Amino acid sequence: MNAYVSAPISSQFKTLSQDELMLSLQSSLHHWDQFSDVWVFAYGSLIWRPEFEFVEQQPARLPGYHRSLCLWSRINRGTPETPGVVFALDQGGECEGVVYRVAADQVKATFPALWQREMPSGAYNPRWVECHTANDQIVSALTFIINPLTDAYVPGMPLEQLRHVINQAHGLNGACIDYVLQTAQALKQANIADPKLEHLVQYL
Secondary structure, rough: OOOOOOOOOOOHHHOOOHHHHHHHHHOOOOOOOOOOOOEOOOOOOOHOOOOOOOOOEEEEEEEEEEEEEEEEEEEOOOOOOOEEEEEEEEEEEEEEEEEEEEEEEEEEEEEEHHOOOOOOOOOEEEEEEEEEEEOOOEEEEEEEEEOOOOEOOOOOOEEEHHHHHHHHHHEEOEEEEEHHHHHHHHHOOOOOOOHHHHHHHHHO
């Protein structure tokens, strides 16, 4: 019998300062040559709400990671007291998503806002990964992978609890259930199959 996973204690939760955010961004871009375009791999809300300009997008597959609702959301889709859950990339399997190519001259203007959106609590590890596009091209892209050491990591949540969390949580960006349903719809429109998510949507 599966026991419910306890929500993180709100007193443990803190957001990154602006200096910490910028240090994280600078570290992730430290080897960027300033002249090359930068690819970003999207697997969740960035597919349907990228909020940045790009010059190209392509379907892409990322081996070694899978899309999972394994991250407590205590800002965007929940609160510290009533957290929601959002998608992250977790180890194992593979993930189908989308890669966006950001023009080199737009990177410095684009990425601070992207970091503010994706890294407010440092629950993700930004990583460069090798993505396989639909035309058999391999591109090196930045993406956001779950930090398994954070207290926001919640793998293997029982289905009934997951349903309860999704239906009750609400954060700065809206209701958790809207986030899950919009992601499922965006994947369907992009012809990306995610059987686990499709099953969950039927259960909500």
